[in-house]
Each structure stands twice: as structure tokens, then as C-alpha cells.
Amino acid sequence: MKIKYRVNDQVKISTGKDKGKTGKIIQVLPELGKVVVDGANIMYKHLKPRRNNEKGQRVQFNGPIDASNIALVCPKCGAASRIAYKISAGKGEQADKKIKNRICKKCSEVID
Ligand SMILES: [Zn+2]
Known part of the structure; x- marks a missing residue:
């Protein structure tokens, strides 16, 4: 799980x-x-x-x-929130990789 x-x-x-x-x-x-x-x-x-x-x-x-x-x-907005994932392209040397970040469903800020 x-x-x-x-x-x-x-x-x-x-x-x-x-x-x-x-x-x-x-x-x-x-x-x-x-x-x-x-x-x-x-x-x-x-x-x-x-x-x-x-x-x-x-x-x-x-x-x-x-x-x-x-x-x-959420450390950004302080609300009790569910977690969503956002997939984005890496930067620099990581450009060929996909980066998975956790985001807050309330404020959409990246949590990590
Ligand atoms: Zn938040």
C-alpha cells in the first residue's frame, strides 16, 4: 500500500x-x-x-x-489537507527525469 x-x-x-x-x-x-x-x-x-x-x-x-x-x-497554508501529486520535468542535469512532488490540495503549494 x-x-x-x-x-x-x-x-x-x-x-x-x-x-x-x-x-x-x-x-x-x-x-x-x-x-x-x-x-x-x-x-x-x-x-x-x-x-x-x-x-x-x-x-x-x-x-x-x-x-x-x-x-x-500543510506547512504553507496551515490547513488540514489531502495530498495530491504533481509531476513536473526536472531542471538542469535532471531534465530528462520526471519529478514527483507532493502538493497541498487546499493551496496547491509544493509541500516537500
Ligand atoms: Zn496548503
Whole structure:
């Protein structure tokens, strides 16, 4: 599954318990179609004590979020937007290559 989002993208969660929350992508999981957003979808994992005199630990982590449940916060216009692609010809030495840029659907600015 192709994911349009990248690590360090600022995104807004559009559904679920973290609806409206914004955060930065810290991991992209293309094989699952999911991303991990810093501070969102907080989950807990309980670790059992390894010895009798130890307490069990509760470890907090960010659970993955379906990529369809987030929107990019455009760094240019600040709106939560969908991502589109723009294909353009390269410049200079890259002239024979096509360059694919992500653009904001709201303001049409190149995001990268
Ligand atoms: Zn924009």
C-alpha cells in the first residue's frame, strides 16, 4: 500500500479517540497502511515482573493509526489537507527525469 505521508510530516487526526489532535509522524508502516503519530493513539503494554520483588511495569507507546484517518497539516497554508501529486520535468542535469512532488490540495503549494 502506498502511503503519501512521510516521517516528520505534521498531521491532524480526523477520526477516533484522538480526533482533532495534531502531531508529527514518527514512523510509517506501508505494509499495514498505517502511521505512528507522536502523542496520538497512546496505548499501554503491561510487562510482568521478572523477579518476585519487582513490580510489573506499564509501558506507554504510540499505537499505529490508519493512514486514511489522518490529514496533512500543510506547512504553507496551515490547513488540514489531502495530498495530491504533481509531476513536473526536472531542471538542469535532471531534465530528462520526471519529478514527483507532493502538493497541498487546499493551496496547491509544493509541500516537500
Ligand atoms: Zn496548503
